[in-house]
Every structure is written in C-alpha cells, then in structure tokens.
Amino acid sequence: MQETSVPTPPPVERIRHAQRRRTLTVAARERLTPHMIRLTLKGLELHGFASLGADDHLKLIVPDADGGEVQRDITPRRFDAEAGDLVIDILDHGAGPAADWARSVQPGDPARIGGPRGSAVIGGGVVHWLLIGDETALPAIGRRIEELPAGIHATSLVAVPGPEDEQLFRTRGTHRPVWIHRPLSQAARSERFLAALDGLKLPARSFVWIAAEAAIAREIRARFLLEGHDPAWMKTSGYWTARDRDAAEAP
Known part of the structure; x- marks a missing residue:
C-alpha cells in the first residue's frame, strides 16, 4: 500500500x-x-x-x-x-x-x-481517492465520487450485505468500485476489509478516507500507518460502535 x-x-x-x-x-x-x-x-x-x-x-x-x-x-x-x-x-x-x-x-x-454545523473541504493536490467504508458510509462515499472533477480517480472499497446493495455512481472523474459482501451480522468484523487491502498499491497523492465501525476504522488506519502512508493524507471516522448499535444507527 x-x-x-x-x-x-x-x-x-x-x-x-x-x-x-x-x-x-x-x-x-x-x-x-x-x-x-x-x-x-x-x-x-x-x-x-x-x-x-x-x-x-x-x-x-x-x-x-x-x-x-x-x-x-x-x-x-x-x-x-x-x-x-x-x-x-x-x-x-x-x-x-x-x-x-x-x-x-x-x-x-x-x-x-x-x-x-460546518464543512471540512479538502483542497487541491489529491489525484486519487481511496474511499473505504461500510453501508453507513455509502452516502458520503457516493457523494465524493459523484463530485469528482474530470481527471481525478477514485477507488472505493465498500462492505455491503450482497450484490443487490451495490450502487452505481455517475462521475466526471474515473471510479473503480470494489465491493465486499458479508451479512449485516458480521458488520463489526474487519477480516474482509483487511484481506481486500492485500497487495493494494497507491499512486502518489492518494488520499485515504475511512469510515466504518469505530474499531474497524482504527484497525484499517493502523495498517496504512504501518505501511508508511502519511497520516496527513488520511481521514478516519468511526461512524458507529459495535457496543452501541442503535444509538449510531448501525447495521
């Protein structure tokens, strides 16, 4: 990576x-x-x-x-x-x-x-987005992809229950989707995310955006840091926690 x-x-x-x-x-x-x-x-x-x-x-x-x-x-x-x-x-x-x-x-x-309450707008310089998340992150991932300008590429790595939950995004940029299928009952497990990252090579100026269950998001972030990815080129969010599913509107 x-x-x-x-x-x-x-x-x-x-x-x-x-x-x-x-x-x-x-x-x-x-x-x-x-x-x-x-x-x-x-x-x-x-x-x-x-x-x-x-x-x-x-x-x-x-x-x-x-x-x-x-x-x-x-x-x-x-x-x-x-x-x-x-x-x-x-x-x-x-x-x-x-x-x-x-x-x-x-x-x-x-x-x-x-x-x-506010917006965090990431400025120019990003030529490739790696967007990692589960179904709770799909609205943000879909919006990011659809707002890509021409010449910018995105790779999305998203976990959903099955192929019927995959979404198609229209964009001026280019997009390569990678879908992970697993039941909602396994939404708090990280194994399939980590396996999908094996062998992934990122070009320079790649921004890694992660949003998933909090422990999974931290684990994925730690893996990128171990591989040498600059934390300034990352944003990580825990969209829900396994111990409090309803309060976070989790799977």
Missing part, C-alpha cells in the same frame, strides 16, 4: 455554518436498494442551507418510541440550491428511530433537520 513518494499534504479548509433547525417536506421517497432509502426534501427553509464537504453531516430529528424525539447524524447526499432539493439516504437495517421513520414516511410529510 505504500506510495513511491510523499508530497505536500492538501490543505483542509474548515468552514462554520450558522446553526439553524429547518422543517421541510418529504417530496419523494425511493427504495434505492434493499437496505437504503432515499428521501428528497424540499421547502422554503432550505434558503441559506450550505453543505460544502462530501462527508458533512446534519442532524435528522425523528420521533422515538416514547413519543419524544431523537437526533441522528445523516450525510447530505446531494443539495441542489437552484432546484431547492436536499437528498438524504438512510440505512434501513431493521431497527432504530431513523430507519423506522424512513420506512413509514410518505411524500407530503414533514421532515426536520439541523445543521450542518
């Missing part, structure tokens, strides 16, 4: 956004794959909404079983300011308030969000 050279890391611009809760309307609902529901949200309160980073997250505010409300982190999958459309993808893993809400919501129903 080691590159032939270690160039100057790309700049990262951190941008703060004004905090605001918004009440929107569900305009469309689509079963994207067996385990992913796509919602298109619209509303006048999207005026001033900003999401500048592919892995931004907003708070989706949904009812809980006790009649209160809970917040879940959701990636803004796509935002079209001109059309006034905000698209979010919600993992349907069979449990959890966000998944329950996404299964039952209908066009015309209200949807409440907060944020994003």
